[in-house]
Amino acid sequence: MIPETDLYATAFFLADHASVENGKVYVNGGFFNQMQFAAFPAAATFSVVGVLNIPWSAQNQPHQFAVHFTDADGHRLDGEFNGEFQVTPNPEAGVGDPFLMPIAANANGFVFPGPGRFSAVLLIDGDEVSRWGFRVNAAAPREVPGGGPAAGGPVAGGPVAGGPAPDGVGPADIPRF
Numbered sequence: 591m592i593p594e595t596d597l598y599a600t601a602f603f604l605a606d607h608a609s610v611e612n613g614k615v616y617v618n619g620g621f622f623n624q625m626q627f628a629a630f631p632a633a634a635t636f637s638v639v640g641v642l643n644i645p646w647s648a649q650n651q652p653h654q655f656a657v658h659f660t661d662a663d664g665h666r667l668d669g670e671f672n673g674e675f676q677v678t679p680n681p682e683a684g685v686g687d688p689f690l691m692p693i694a695a696n697a698n699g700f701v702f703p704g705p706g707r708f709s710a711v712l713l714i715d716g717d718e719v720s721r722w723g724f725r726v727n728a729a730a731p732r733e734v735p736g737g738g739p740a741a742g743g744p745v746a747g748g749p750v751a752g753g754p755a756p757d758g759v760g761p762a763d764i765p766r767f
Contacts, residue, residue, distance in 0.1 A: 597648045600690065601641040602712050602720035608637035608694035615639055615692035623722075625702075626729040633699045638671065640712055640720065644689040649677045655714050657695065662707040671695040702726045 606619030617639060625634060638657050656672040677689050702708070705728040712720040 595645050595647050596643075597645060597653070597714055597719070598643050599640050599712055599714075599720035600643050601639065602710070603639055603722050604710060604724060605637045605639050605694075607696070608639045610692045610694050613690075613692065615641065615694055617694075623724040624727060625724065626727045627702070627705075628729050628731065630702065630704045630728065632702045632726070634702060635696070635698050636700070637694055637696045638710055640693045642691045642693065642714065642719075644677045644691055646679070646686045646688060649679050649689060652676045653715055655693065655712070657710055657712050659700075660709045660711060667701075667703075667708070669697070669700055671697075704728075 603621050604623075605617045605621070608615055608617045608620065610616075617637075620639065625636075627634075640655075640657075642655075644653075652674055653676065654672065654674050656670055658670045659667040661667065673693075675691065675693075677691055679687070679689065683689070705726050707723065707725050709724070710722045711718055
């Protein structure tokens with residue numbers, strides 16, 4: 591059990607999109623651990639989401655957070671999110687009550703050099719508090735009706751942009767990850 595005096599992440603994961611509004615995190619397409627790309631290096635757009643438990647003893651103090659990414663060998667990739675926060679207790683909170691603080695950061699065009707295992711790593715005040723592992727896969731070239739590989743377009747198994755969806759799985763312009 592985690593002591594009530596520790597600052598920790600109650601949640602940390604990847605999502606298609608996330609935002610924080612009025613102390614709540616709004617998530618679309620969250621908790622995935624697989625991505626597919628037809629070619630590398632591959633640029634991806636996704637969000638990193640965390641919910642931090644801030645104990646009473648850590649409130650009214652400045653804190654730093656950072657999220658970076660590592661490959662399977664622990665080498666850091668280019669790109670990092672970081673910032674500072676300070677939590678003031680809610681007037682309605684009881685003495686000793688922790689505070690839940692959601693964070694969300696959007697990565698636009700984050701580059702994966704090749705397929706493999708990766709991790710998103712969350713640090714608070716320089717200490718690792720959570721890690722989310724995921725795999726980036728190379729998608730096999732997809733075939734188009736009439737034979738031959740498709741030029742560009744969404745990943746393998748996904749529909750051809752602007753064309754009919756395969757097997758009625760959804761709109762044709764939604765990429766499949």
